[in-house]
Amino acid sequence: MAEVRRRQFPAPEDDDEEPLISKLTNEEREAVDAMLAHKNRNNLNASTVLWMIAALIVFNMTDFANVLLNDERIKEDLLRWGCGCILVNIVVGIYLIVGLSYLQGKRDWEKHVHPSLIPVATIFAVGGFVLCTIAMWPVWGGWTLPILFVLFMGTIMGFSLMPF
Numbered sequence: 001m002a003e004v005r006r007r008q009f010p011a012p013e014d015d016d017e018e019p020l021i022s023k024l025t026n027e028e029r030e031a032v033d034a035m036l037a038h039k040n041r042n043n044l045n046a047s048t049v050l051w052m053i054a055a056l057i058v059f060n061m062t063d064f065a066n067v068l069l070n071d072e073r074i075k076e077d078l079l080r081w082g083c084g085c086i087l088v089n090i091v092v093g094i095y096l097i098v099g100l101s102y103l104q105g106k107r108d109w110e111k112h113v114h115p116s117l118i119p120v121a122t123i124f125a126v127g128g129f130v131l132c133t134i135a136m137w138p139v140w141g142g143w144t145l146p147i148l149f150v151l152f153m154g155t156i157m158g159f160s161l162m163p164f
Contacts, residue, residue, distance in 0.1 A: 043160045043161055044161060047157075048157045048160060048161070051150075051153045051154050051156075051157040052154045052157050052158055053154075054150050054153075054154060055150055055151050055153065055154020055155065055157075055158075056154065058147055058150045058151060058154075059151060059154075062140070062147055064147075064151070067136075067139055071139055073138040073139050074135055074136055074138065074139060075134065075135040075138070076135070077135075078131050078132075078134050078135035079131070079132060079135035079136070081128075081131050082127075082128045082129070082130070082131030082132035082133075082134075082135055083128065083132065084128070085124045085125070085127045085128030085131060086124070086125060086128035086129070086132070087128075088121070088124040088128075089121045089122075089124045089125040089128065092117060092118075092120070092121035092124075093121065096113070096117075096118075100113070129148065129152070132148065133145060133148060136148070
């Protein structure tokens, strides 16, 4: 049987010394955290690319834009309400991500906005998804949920590559 070799780390010379991290001031710790956060923001990976490719394929294969604009089977009133709900969610997201985080530099949203803002945005997003699904159901039937889910994931993955 093969023997596992373990890496040997040098023993600390003086056990009484405090670790270097404890000697940092709060400002230095925040600077290190900001640098590490910026360094780890590379979101381009295989799953991101595959979701975006899948969304493009689904968008082209279903002729999504043409169906939305021209198909008479779509329930237009429900689609408008669903898109309005999703628009509310997007506006809240832009306010939180761009307005607070990027422009004002505030990372803790709960301290700077009303505490029910995120749950309200979530409710609008779910309601919009349900309304859009019902509006498009006559066209694709049971395939409506997978189609919308793949398009949603491709859009989210595309937004994750934004610089802010």
